[in-house]
Amino acid sequence: MKKKHLKAVFASFLMASTVLAACGGDESAEKPEENKQAETDKETEDKNTEETKEVKIEDTDAAKQAAAYADMMAELVKAKEDQEVNWDTVQEKYEAGLQKDVAELAPEFDQAIQAALAAGKNGEMEPIISVQLIDKTTQSYFYQNQKALQKEAAAALAEDKKEEANLAFVQIQHLAEKVFIPTAEKRDNYYELSGDSSLVENINSGLSAQEEALNSGNAEDFQVFLQVTDKSIYRSYYLASKSYAEKMEVGAKEGKDSKELSIMQAEAWGFYQAIKGSLGGGDEAAAAELDKLFTLNTTDPATIKAAETNALFAKAIAGKIKGYYEKAPNLVAEGNAVEAKVGAMEGNMFLKMLQGQMTEKLGEEKTQAVFADAEAWYNAIAENKPEDAKAKSDAVISAINGLL
Template identity: 75%
Template sequence: MNKKKHLITIFASFLMASTVLAACGGDQTTDKPEQTKQAETEGDKKETKEEVVTGTDVAKQVAAYTDMMSELAVAKDGQEVDWDTVQQKYEAGLQKGIADFNPEFDQAIQAALSAGKNGEMEPIIAVQLADKTTQSYFYQIQKVLQQEAADALGNEKQNEVNFAFEQIKFLAEKIFIPTAEKRDSYYELSGDSSLVENVNSGLSAQEEAIAAGNVEDFQVFLQVTDKSIFRSYYLAVKSYAEKMEAGAKEGKEKQELSIMQAEAWGFYQAIKGSLGGGDEAAAAQLEKLLTLNTTDPATIKAAETNALFAKTISGKIKGYYEKAPKLLAEKNIAEAKGSAMEGNMFLKMLQGQMTEKLGEEKTQAAFAEAEAWYNAIADNKPEDAKVSGNAVISTVDSLL
């Protein structure tokens, strides 16, 4: 049995195993010269890696985004934004990359900046639309880089693997972790539920797979990293729906609610394409609810958005719970494991809803079955996988 199999879980055992791995070799006493040399060497490596990332398009785009946000941030204090400067920074450092990758993202950002400048939209709303749509772009770029790293690892092109993965870690540090920290704080997530812990654990496990030259493990751990970032965007949208409903009840002005709606819409852009594959109608309805000129934010209800998310995400879970056994039957265990992990990462997204509706005991039982299902797929035990898989899907259906 592959000893790494038991690391590949989104629950406590995954994080505990990752912690143990990180601790290995770390119990040398501090007075040994070898450790000092090792620290110096690691410091040099870190500096070298940062230098490698510095000249990349990703680093330049993040720098342009940071410069833009420095200027746009003054709107939060009621100060006047220099829209021409922001537009120039966008056009010089970001527009081509975004427009080439996703013209709709570029159109949304351009429209927001233009509306903010012309007074057609409150400045802070325009800021949030530009900010969150750009973050959605960076998430999609991360997915591309992950595939590039996986392909390079499979072809034993180590320099290309390292080049792509250093950019992924750079994006995580500069873009994804700060967003995840806010969601962890809002929902009081810690331990195996923490978004930050899950992202970092996924990245660490991916890095170990790179060191071992194991593309199969890399592809599986990729799902932990990617879907933990995805989950942070999902929870961001979910949290703003809750805040809008609460704000409406408190009598907050529409402008304040519209700011939240703009933030939710921007974050939703990162994940809506994937969610459409789970339930197209529910995903489209979420888009409609979050669109400023379509829905009054005072009418948005958390229960409705939660129900729509449950439909889309449960559709994704079911899709992967069907796909993984089929891949197993085709003797494609590597892809079956990746699909199984992806299905379980989508299940992780519904943990809060499951706990609220079904209780802690039934939720943990479902996660135990999900882990058993993954292990059965990894061990090529289709009958065992069928039993555990049916139990998980039954629980998911009870949310709908």
């Protein structure tokens, strides 16, 4: 596994750790007798890449759904220009290309989209607010669909069903290109994220590492790097919701009207739906309160404060981190090395979500020290050394508690 993938994601944080774990800790130069095997591996990788390219992406379910979404948005975008929206056309596109799949995977999303469509059509809601609810809730569906495809790809690869794994993975790549990357770019621009902090780079690095693992048939690496891709997309949705909370507070101070604030609130709510269930596992009360704050007709958007939403997000995300930091050593003790590494990576990807808040509160130097401890913790878990992991774990959790 090449270092370049992780370098873009973590810089020093985790850069070497997963590489060492994937390569058995041996980074020595290739021996002459290994050249023939390396060439054989390259031929196999090239063959597998060719097989992936044979998939007609336009014929896949994900591509058809993304196309239906694009068609819907082509009509819905008229509301942003104060033009009349043909709601019947949007309804037809939704029902023909998305509704069945959304209802099957996340029925609550279907209900929200249908309600927003009806409210926009009958005039119960400002058209642009309906549009934002439909747009962002559909994007939340695509995130959940990505998770389902990741699970499908990982299971297929573990069973050596390369063709099935490839089919699922190319759909993930397509959704990243059409849905996740454009959204991530907006967050990168808003928060001025670049290099190892860039959401776009993190998503692409995760996908590249996953693809390499898939081509080499390494199911274990695929599962570990899956967390880089998935949680980077997750971070994009989190930062989207967080940014709208900040914009609402600024907007209220600037005297923006209730319509403008409600549009932001609708966007925050729609993006939040993607991660609400997961955050509830970190802190149910905090997740529920965030949902309440972002819900139209429940909270006046002019009263939303960035500090409050940031604190709630930190509380829920900290709960997720603590859960993985507790679970991973237990999995090592039980002899479940693969799940332990996957869980450790997942815990550290949640830690990365709090990097901005941590830097703001602790400063750059102390934050980097926390990430160095997190890297060492991952190494200890990957190397089956739960005792060595304990001290590093305590240091990371102590820092996290300092944010609460």
